Amino acid sequence: MELKKIAKTLVAVHSFKTSLSKINDAVGVKPMQIMEALQKQNLEPNAPQIWNYIGCDGKMESEFTLEICFPVDKKGSDTKVIVFKELPPFNCLSYIHNGSWSEFGKVYVKIFSEMGKTGAIPTGINREVYLNCDFEDPSKCITEIQIEVK
Numbered sequence: 225m226e227l228k229k230i231a232k233t234l235v236a237v238h239s240f241k242t243s244l245s246k247i248n249d250a251v252g253v254k255p256m257q258i259m260e261a262l263q264k265q266n267l268e269p270n271a272p273q274i275w276n277y278i279g280c281d282g283k284m285e286s287e288f289t290l291e292i293c294f295p296v297d298k299k300g301s302d303t304k305v306i307v308f309k310e311l312p313p314f315n316c317l318s319y320i321h322n323g324s325w326s327e328f329g330k331v332y333v334k335i336f337s338e339m340g341k342t343g344a345i346p347t348g349i350n351r352e353v354y355l356n357c358d359f360e361d362p363s364k365c366i367t368e369i370q371i372e373v374k
Contacts, residue, residue: 225338230314230370235274235293236262236306245284252359254292261305262294271295273357276311277350282332314351316370317344324362328352328369335371344373 238258242250255273262268276291299308317339321331339346351370358364 225317225319225335227344227373228316228318228370230316232313233271233274233293233295233311234297234299234308235295235311236267236269236300236308237276237291237293238306239289239291241287242290243285243287244280244282247290250290250292255294257305258292258294261303262296262300265300267296267298267300269294270297273354274311275352275354277352279348280350314349314370314372315374316351316372317342319369319371320355321367321369322365324365325367326362328367331369335369339371339373344371347372347374 236258238254240250240254259269272295274291274293274295276293278289278291280286280288293311296308300306302308317335319331319335321327336346349372351372353368353370354365355368356364356366
């Protein structure tokens with residue numbers, strides 16, 4: 225785990241309310257919709273997807289805001305599917321997870337346990353940056369988990 229400062233990032237974002245128990249409904253479907261909206265504007269992502277969790281308390285049924293973000297080089301036109309915005313700079317503890325997303329529950333417990341030892345105070349915003357997605361062999365997935373801290 226390392227302390228990082230992430231620069232502001234221009235993104236095309238699709239934002240909605242969900243819970244951890246329903247989040248799998250968005251996997252694959254929402255990103256495809258975002259890509260289609262970008263392609264209609266002749267825009268391409270310039271970095272991996274960022275899933276921005278706002279107000280997620282780790283409980284399966286608690287509702288929170290999820291922003292699925294695709295970094296882009298330039299701003300396009302807002303639509304019903306995407307809005308362009310700049311994610312602000314982000315001070316975080318970063319952890320690289322190699323393996324299946326189904327292991328995230330254990331990974332987050334480990335991260336927050338380590339945070340407690342350092343005295344870092346989370347803000348309630350977490351990000352997952354999907355560096356490598358492999359739906360056929362989840363053991364090959366690489367995800368950077370970022371926990372914003374004060």
